[in-house]
Every structure is written in structure tokens, then in C-alpha cells.
Amino acid sequence: MLKPQHLLTLRAVVRTGSFVIAARDLGYTASAISQQISALEKETGLVLFEREAHGIRATAAAHRLVDLSVPVLAAMDDLGHQVHELATGATGRLRLGSFPTASVRLVPAALSALTATHPRAQIRLEEGEPDELVDALNDGDLDVALVYEYGLSPRQWPDGMARHHLVREDLVLLRPRGSGLSSRLAGLSRTRWITSSEGTAGALSLTRLCAAAGVEAAVAFRSNNYDVVRELVSAGLGVAIVPGLGHSPGDSTGDAVEATRLAQRSAFRRVMALHRSENSNPLLGTMIRSLRSAVPAEDPYVHPAQDEQTA
Amino acid sequence: MLKPQHLLTLRAVVRTGSFVIAARDLGYTASAISQQISALEKETGLVLFEREAHGIRATAAAHRLVDLSVPVLAAMDDLGHQVHELATGATGRLRLGSFPTASVRLVPAALSALTATHPRAQIRLEEGEPDELVDALNDGDLDVALVYEYGLSPRQWPDGMARHHLVREDLVLLRPRGSGLSSRLAGLSRTRWITSSEGTAGALSLTRLCAAAGVEAAVAFRSNNYDVVRELVSAGLGVAIVPGLGHSPGDSTGDAVEATRLAQRSAFRRVMALHRSENSNPLLGTMIRSLRSAVPAEDPYVHPAQDEQTA
DNA sequence: CCGCAGGGCAAGTGATGCTTATGCTGCTCG
DNA sequence: CGAGCAGCATAAGCATCACTTGCCCTGCGG
Numbered sequence: 026m027l028k029p030q031h032l033l034t035l036r037a038v039v040r041t042g043s044f045v046i047a048a049r050d051l052g053y054t055a056s057a058i059s060q061q062i063s064a065l066e067k068e069t070g071l072v073l074f075e076r077e078a079h080g081i082r083a084t085a086a087a088h089r090l091v092d093l094s095v096p097v098l099a100a101m102d103d104l105g106h107q108v109h110e111l112a113t114g115a116t117g118r119l120r121l122g123s124f125p126t127a128s129v130r131l132v133p134a135a136l137s138a139l140t141a142t143h144p145r146a147q148i149r150l151e152e153g154e155p156d157e158l159v160d161a162l163n164d165g166d167l168d169v170a171l172v173y174e175y176g177l178s179p180r181q182w183p184d185g186m187a188r189h190h191l192v193r194e195d196l197v198l199l200r201p202r203g204s205g206l207s208s209r210l211a212g213l214s215r216t217r218w219i220t221s222s223e224g225t226a227g228a229l230s231l232t233r234l235c236a237a238a239g240v241e242a243a244v245a246f247r248s249n250n251y252d253v254v255r256e257l258v259s260a261g262l263g264v265a266i267v268p269g270l271g272h273s274p275g276d277s278t279g280d281a282v283e284a285t286r287l288a289q290r291s292a293f294r295r296v297m298a299l300h301r302s303e304n305s306n307p308l309l310g311t312m313i314r315s316l317r318s319a320v321p322a323e324d325p326y327v328h329p330a331q332d333e334q335t336a
Numbered sequence: 337m338l339k340p341q342h343l344l345t346l347r348a349v350v351r352t353g354s355f356v357i358a359a360r361d362l363g364y365t366a367s368a369i370s371q372q373i374s375a376l377e378k379e380t381g382l383v384l385f386e387r388e389a390h391g392i393r394a395t396a397a398a399h400r401l402v403d404l405s406v407p408v409l410a411a412m413d414d415l416g417h418q419v420h421e422l423a424t425g426a427t428g429r430l431r432l433g434s435f436p437t438a439s440v441r442l443v444p445a446a447l448s449a450l451t452a453t454h455p456r457a458q459i460r461l462e463e464g465e466p467d468e469l470v471d472a473l474n475d476g477d478l479d480v481a482l483v484y485e486y487g488l489s490p491r492q493w494p495d496g497m498a499r500h501h502l503v504r505e506d507l508v509l510l511r512p513r514g515s516g517l518s519s520r521l522a523g524l525s526r527t528r529w530i531t532s533s534e535g536t537a538g539a540l541s542l543t544r545l546c547a548a549a550g551v552e553a554a555v556a557f558r559s560n561n562y563d564v565v566r567e568l569v570s571a572g573l574g575v576a577i578v579p580g581l582g583h584s585p586g587d588s589t590g591d592a593v594e595a596t597r598l599a600q601r602s603a604f605r606r607v608m609a610l611h612r613s614e615n616s617n618p619l620l621g622t623m624i625r626s627l628r629s630a631v632p633a634e635d636p637y638v639h640p641a642q643d644e645q646t647a
Numbered sequence: 648c649c650g651c652a653g654g655g656c657a658a659g660t661g662a663t664g665c666t667t668a669t670g671c672t673g674c675t676c677g
Numbered sequence: 678c679g680a681g682c683a684g685c686a687t688a689a690g691c692a693t694c695a696c697t698t699g700c701c702c703t704g705c706g707g
Contacts, residue, residue: 072616086616388684
């Protein structure tokens with residue numbers, strides 16, 4: 026197998042016309058050059074230089090070989106660059122899964138942060154609920170997934186998954202402004218509730234919260250889209266409990282909705298990035314950092330997580 | 337510097353999905369594969385395989401790297417083939433110089449022999465007299481030259497030249513058939529002579545031969561083209577002395593010209609191939625062999641040289 | 648004629664890269 | 678459920694490689 030280094034050396038020698046100069050250029054000793062060229066001659070079966078008393082003369086075969094080497098060396102060089110880009114994540118692909126709220130509240134800012142430093146990275150976004158996303162992770166269909174976990178219905182994540190906590194959100198009670206409804210759960214026994222689909226962790230949390238407060242939540246409307254939920258609340262159709270990212274200051278419904286943080290200790294939701302711990306995609310770290318940087322800092326109901334990581 | 341062998345190994349591992357199988361395919365031990373892959377991972381900074389309990393799983397980066405390697409490996413392979421062709425002379429260039437008679441009598445057959453075995457070789461033919469050809473050899477403008485030397489005017493060839501004797505030609509006296517002229521030089525004192533240009537070795541040889549025979553050669557016509565000389569003889573315009581290759585049986589003038597071998601010991605001409613002894617063009621040997629094979633075997637005045645070589 | 652520049656060659660040495668041997672893990676089959 | 682085993686990692690040993698140092702040879706040029 027012809028060694029690329031020998032081709033580089035040959036090129037230098039042919040260009041400079043001297044072993045000594047080529048050696049200086051390449052940081053070798055003249056003897057090393059001599060031996061490399063000898064090896065190359067032996068390996069190719071070509072006589073590359075005519076040795077003369079004072080110096081050498083490149084053979085036609087040497088010039089020919091230099092020319093023939095150009096594509097090889099170019100390809101090698103190109104490969105080197107592309108590998109470096111791959112290794113640093115400058116190029117490369119990452120498949121991100123996210124649940125809807127995060128897609129809206131976190132992902133856009135994260136992606137713009139990421140593309141600022143990795144403009145040629147290819148990010149593919151897939152939306153789904155945590156269960157689906159975890160399956161996709163396990164199947165290797167996703168590199169990283171944004172998932173959540175309610176304090177009141179903690180989840181068990183599969184083995185081999187690394188977790189990166191991003192946000193701890195307070196759960197917030199939303200009431201139509203001026204409705205006169207209580208801000209405490211115990212006083213909301215006769216109210217209509219709006220929550221997410223049956224069986225979701227959000228709906229389950231509502232049930233448990235109300236049960237703990239001694240009331241039963243009468244669910245009138247269900248939607249997994251917190252924008253819809255807020256609109257329903259602002260239209261006076263009921264009250265709701267949403268996590269912090271589901272109701273941020275500056276929301277269009279801000280004026281018509283009254284928000285109150287729930288005081289209960291476990292009234293929170295955590296958002297975390299999940300990925301298989303064996304996954305070594307070089308963009309992983311960058312993506313998680315970008316997601317961290319995308320967490321709103323000024324939101325009273327949203328608390329960026331410390332740089333904790335659990336495997 | 338990324339080693340091509342590692343890329344080949346990577347490809348084998350990715351294709352087979354196993355270190356063990358790849359090792360068997362490549363004739364290595366599984367451990368060697370493991371170490372090669374480790375080295376490659378270290379060098380590229382990429383994680384190429386996820387190690388699992390039973391086997392490995394190729395990372396996206398591994399597949400990517402295999403794809404990126406394709407041009408490099410293809411270029412290497414191509415280079416290998418081209419180098420082999422260069423080394424065996426299958427391709428490659430050779431510049432041959434020749435004097436006119438040899439161009440006609442030797443070169444065509446030699447070239448057809450050579451192209452039979454080296455169909456893609458590029459041969460360039462340059463015509464000239466020995467002095468010009470030797471200069472061209474020295475300047476590196478020719479790889480090999482066909483030159484001649486008369487027994488009566490031996491030449492001194494420059495240092496550093498390798499000689500390959502090809503032919504020893506008898507010198508032949510040509511008379512018009514039925515002219516009644518003597519076949520011995522001593523009896524040709526009043527005849528008109530036809531010979532080559534003044535100062536050429538051929539003309540000089542004639543002078544010396546005649547001087548030795550005690551006659552003076554009256555030169556009436558000069559031509560360096562033996563075809564022309566023979567035509568002049570056959571037209572009855574004089575007699576001539578030509579080397580064997582200048583008058584072969586089957587020549588169109590055969591019937592009208594009477595040929596007699598000169599008996600003098602030094603009445604011969606030698607044709608030899610000359611090249612700089614440092615010249616390592618792989619086609620050199622082939623060309624000289626081809627020239628040898630091109631020497632007419634049945635010609636009574638032409639004697640193939642033994643495989644002698646003098647440096 | 649001697650100094651010197653350029654290259655070849657030999658010996659020494661550290662790095663490389665293979666092998667053999669052993670360890671580790673988790674699957675598979677009795 | 679446990680033993681065997683398949684597959685890879687790692688350690689140790691060893692041969693080879695490849696570079697350096699040091700010396701030689703050659704031919705030019707003062």
C-alpha cells in the first residue's frame with residue numbers, strides 16, 4: 026500500500042529539486058527523505074531520481090507520479106477537512122424530537138443559537154409526546170428528545186438514557202380575569218376545568234392536585250395545545266392548570282387571563298433533554314447547550330435548571 | 337495523517353457489522369481490527385462504533401466516513417494501477433532516435449513488436465544522423481538512439497552511454513547487373529562512384545577501402561538515401577558500397593543490381609542502440625528487445641548481434 | 648589540494664502495529 | 678437459572694518501521 030506521506034515527500038523533492046531542501050521544508054532530516062524516496066522507488070518499481078554527484082535529477086517517471094498523486098492527495102486533504110467538520114459538528118445531522126410546547130417555546134431559540142455557531146449543521150425536528158419520542162430514541166430514529174415529567178407523576182426513563190434537565194416550570198392556575206373565582210384549588214369545586222387529553226401526565230396531575238385539595242375536577246374541555254387552553258380560559262369557559270412554558274408573560278391572552286402560581290411543593294413540571302447515552306453525535310452537546318441557552322430567563326414561572334446531568 | 341489501511345478496515349467492519357468477520361476477511365486478527373478502529377477513532381475524533389454486549393453498531397459517523405473515504409480509496413486504487421502500468425512500461429513514453437536506414441529497415445518491425453506487448457505505450461520517433469542523436473541523448477531529448485559505426489572509422493561514444501549492439505552488416509559492393517565491372521575494388525579504378533555525403537562515415541569508409549586497394553574513388557553522385565543509391569546503380573550510373581541494411585534481398589532493384597560482399601576484414605558496419613546509462617525508462621529494455629527482434633534473420637549481409645551490452 | 652555540499656549507507660532507537668493471551672459482558676441453550 | 682460462548686477490549690510481547698545520528702563517498706570550487 027502506497028503511503029500518502031511518501032507522495033507528499035516526493036512532491037516536495039520534485040518541487041525543490043533537492044533532498045536537503047525538501048527535508049528542511051518538511052521538518053525531516055535529509056536521510057529520512059532519502060530513505061522515503063528509496064522506499065517509494067522500491068514500492069513502485071520506478072526509478073524516480075537519477076543520483077548525480079551534486080544533487081539529483083527528477084526522472085520523467087517522478088514527474089508523472091507527482092501528477093498521478095494529485096487526485097489522491099487532494100482526496101486525502103478533502104477527507105481530512107470533512108472529518109474535522111464531522112468531528113466538531115460543523116457539519117453533520119441531528120434529529121431532535123420535541124413535544125409541542127417545547128417546539129414553540131424552546132426549540133426556535135435553540136436552533137437559532139445552534140446555527141449561529143454551526144451554520145452547516147442539519148437539524149431535523151420531529152414532534153411527539155414523550156412516550157413516542159422515547160420509543161424513537163430507542164429505535165435510533167432520534168438523537169435527542171425533549172420530554173417532560175410532572176412532579177406529581179414522575180416517569181421512569183429507560184435504561185441507557187442520559188437526561189439533561191433544562192427547565193423547572195411552576196404549574197400555574199389560569200382563571201378568566203375578573204371571574205371572581207378562587208385562586209386556591211379548594212375553592213374551585215364547582216368550576217369547569219380545561220385540561221389536556223385523558224391519560225396524559227398533565228391531566229393526571231390535575232386530578233391528583235384536586236384530589237389532594239379535596240375537590241373533584243370537572244373537566245369540560247380538553248386540548249393538548251396550551252394556546253387553545255388559554256384562549257378557552259380567556260373566553261371564560263373554565264379554569265386550567267398549565268406549566269410555566271404554557272403561559273408566559275407577553276402571551277396574547279395575557280390581559281384576559283389571571284395567572285397564579287400553585288403553592289404545592291410538587292406543583293411543577295420538568296423539561297429535560299433525553300438521549301441514548303451511547304449516542305456520540307458530536308452535535309449532541311452543542312444542541313443541549315443551545316437548548317439551555319434558549320430557556321427564557323425573565324419568565325417568573327420558568328426556572329432554568331442547573332447544569333445537572335443524570336445518566 | 338489518516339492511514340488508507342484504516343479506511344479499508346473501517347469499510348470492511350461497517351459492511352460486515354463485526355470485527356471478527358472483518359478480521360477474517362482482511363486476514364487480520366480481531367484484536368488488530370479493534371486496535372485499528374480505536375486508532376481511527378482517536379485520530380478522527382469520531383466515535384465510529386457503539387460497543388454493545390454482543391457486537392457493535394456502526395455510528396452514523398462511521399457510515400459517513402465510509403462514504404467520505406470512497407473517493408480517497410478510489411484514487412489510491414487508481415494510482416496503484418497507473419503506477420503498475422508505468423513500472424511495467426505498459427503506458428509511458430519513449431523517445432527513439434534513428435538514422436534513416438534504420439528507420440526504414442528496423443524501426444517499423446520493432447514498433448509493431450513493441451505495441452503488441454505494450455499497446456498503450458507512446459513512442460515518438462526522431463530522425464537524425466548519429467552525431468545529432470547523441471547530442472539529443474545527452475540533452476535528455478531522447479531516451480534511446482539507433483546509431484552506426486563503420487569498422488573503418490570507429491567512433492568514440494560519450495561517457496555514461498550504454499551501448500547495445502544490434503546488427504553487424506557486411507559492406508556490399510553494388511554494380512549494375514551485366515556491366516562487366518570487376519567485383520574487386522582494385523579493378524574499379526575508372527568507375528564512377530556513388531556514395532553518401534562528404535564527411536559521413538560511409539563516405540570516409542569508401543575512401544579508406546579504395547585507398548587500401550590502391551585505387552582512388554571518383555565520386556560522381558552523393559545521396560544519404562540508400563534507396564536512391566541503389567536506383568542510381570541500377571540505372572548504370574556507377575557503383576556503390578552500401579551496408580547490408582541498405583541492400584536487402586527483395587529490394588525492388590534486386591534484378592538490376594549485382595551485389596557482392598566485400599571480403600575485407602573491417603568491411604562492416606555496426607548498428608547499435610545507445611542510451612544514457614542512468615536512464616531508467618522502463619520501456620528501454622522492451623524497446624531494445626523489440627529492436628533485436630526486428631533484425632532480419634534471412635538476410636545474407638545482415639548478422640544479428642549477440643546479446644552483448646557495453647556500458 | 649583541501650573544504651564543503653549533497654546524497655548514500657549503517658547503526659541505534661523509539662514508535663508502530665501486529666500477535667497471543669486474558670478479561671469482561673450479556674446472550675443462549677440445556 | 679447457570680454454564681458455555683460469542684464478541685470486543687486490553688495487556689504484554691515482539692517484529693518491523695521509520696526517523697535520527699554519524700560516517701562515507703563523490704565532485705565541485707576556492
